[in-house]
Amino acid sequence: MPFKMKTVIGIPLSSVTSEAAEFPKSKSNGNVNKIINWMSKFSKKADNYAHGIIEHVNLGVKFSETVKGKLSLGARIIQAGGVERVFRQLFDVKKGENLLKASQCYLSTTAGPIAGLLFISNQKIAFHSDRPLTFSSPGGLARLPYKVVIQIRRIKSVNPCENASNPNKKYIQIVTVDEYEFWFMGFICYQKSVKYLEQAIAETQLSF
Structure with missing residues (x-):
């Protein structure tokens, strides 16, 4: 399905994901070299990553803008210390909440696919766009990051999907208890993302 992303409209109804290499766990600014090494390893996969994304969607934004977003994200990770x-x-982040995995991916919205980071913790699934997006507001146009937060206890199902005619096109569908659907795509480590999502849900169910 073709996507054209200019202004974000509405709420996410579906999403498809492309999983990236896992980030190193860092607890201090002294781990900057580890973060740089992770980014270097990821850059070696850039061609395959970009090809996989283009296979999934017809991007409405320039690829150069996507690259700028990744560079900005990398700088932010280094500055924050992990x-x-x-x-x-x-x-x-609540007391006792632990981050299980972070993956670069795309979230499908009514306005088109949005590049960002998908965080999977033992309490929620959270997505944050790489770059601010333009929204219409009463006062004109506003540029804000696109964020989605889904509490694990509100997730009804996690459904790994693939294109029947092209098994390399893999997606993750998340359905909430109130029947909202979120689709993610473009994961490099697709199976790991599915694994951690299922792990988070299983642990939450055991706690009740």
Whole structure:
């Protein structure tokens, strides 16, 4: 399905994901070299990653804009001292909440696919766009990050999907208890993302 992303309209109804290499766990600014090494390893996969994304969707934004977003994200991770710290800065993290995995992917919305980071913790699924998006507002146009937060206890099902005619096109559908659907795509480590999502849900069910 063709996507054209200019202004974000409405709420996410579906999403498809492309999983990236896992971030190193960092608890201090002294781990900058580890983060740089992770980024270097990921850059070696860039061609395959970009090809996989183009296979999934017809991007409405210039690829150069996507690259700028990744560079901005990398700088933010280094400045914060690790992905876990970025997670805590971007979202309200509760006591006892632990980050299980962070993956680069695309979230499908009514306005088109949005590149960003998908965080999987033992309490929620959270997505944050790489770059601010343009929204219409009463006062004109506003540029804000696109964020989605789904509490694990509100998830009804996680459904790994693939294109029947092209098994390399893999997606993750998340359905909430109130029947909202979110689709993610473009994961490099697709199976790991599915694994951690299922793990988070299983642990939550055991706690009740």
